[in-house]
Amino acid sequence: MLRLGEAAVVKIVLLGPVEAMADDASSVDIGGVRLRMLLARLALEGGRPVLVDTLVDGLWGADSPAEVGNALQALVSRLRKALRGVATLESVAGGYRLSVRDEDVDAHRFEELAARGRRELAAGRADEAASLLGAALGLWRGPALADVLDAPFARTVATRLDDVRAAAAEDRFDAALRLGRYAEVLTDLEAAGAESPLSERLAGLRMKALSAAGRQSDALAVYEETRRRLGEELGVDPSAELQDIHMALLRGELTTPTHRPEAAAPSRLPAQPDELRRPGPRTGPGRRSAGLLPARHRRRLRRRRQDPALPGGRDPAPGL
Incomplete structure (x- = not known):
């Protein structure tokens, strides 16, 4: 006791x-x-x-x-x-x-x-x-x-x-x-990217992993899809960090890692139970509500909604 x-x-x-x-x-x-x-x-x-x-x-x-x-x-x-x-x-x-x-x-x-x-x-x-x-x-x-x-x-x-x-x-x-364990996490990365399509960090990591796997065209497609979604849903361009990864990919600077510990144990992320996956509320086909976005994207979306001059901004209320 x-x-x-x-x-x-x-x-x-x-x-x-x-x-x-x-x-x-x-x-x-x-x-x-x-x-x-x-x-x-x-x-x-x-x-x-x-x-x-x-x-x-x-x-x-x-x-x-x-x-x-x-x-x-x-x-x-x-x-x-x-x-x-x-x-x-x-x-x-x-x-x-x-x-x-x-x-x-x-x-x-x-x-x-x-x-x-x-x-x-x-x-x-x-x-x-x-x-x-x-x-x-x-x-x-x-x-x-x-x-x-x-x-x-x-x-x-x-x-x-x-x-x-x-x-x-x-x-x-x-x-x-x-x-250098890109092959072990690529499947998990793709799944995470599908769940959070507006995450620029995930997009950058996916591009690096796909490039390391020799799939440059798929890596470029990830950038274009992310750029399109950011523009359509938030009215913003990709961050400087993501653009830098894109340019490095175009220049052939994202190469397959040369060091990979031979004795390293598999390093896959723990499998997530289905209940941990959050598709989130939808605001339209393929759209995620702002409440589930990263904080930086939520701030961008609030500014866009509050300023009618910005793309996608709301019109002033009638009579104001």
């Missing part, structure tokens, strides 16, 4: 359906969706206190019951009983604290590994980056917070985590290409 303030011997799963795992890998029964909402909201703080008002807003929002204080206390009591022997739920000044560390929560562990992988990639250590990013992506078991997305706090958190996951996948593609 844990005493108040002791470290947890529980792992909290947020990258998929919310779950608590004891140190022997057995699942802790957390019955009731509202109870899992509370567990997830507390776990996101990694052992830091969460104020009562924050918990109420995160669990009920504007639909909080009249006796919300009693309702929250009842949930806290039930969660304490469910976690007995594996973690403590402490009452602190103005709120509650779950006795977990960041490393006990898969979402925090994922972000830490993804950040380390990106730093290794920036430093030119592709092997280390690929290993760290593979470990980060391997933590995912389904969409983040999959069974508590109705909680007011959950959608924003899940979207941010999914954006970090997409960036980590791109970083791992990049690391694999630097290691």
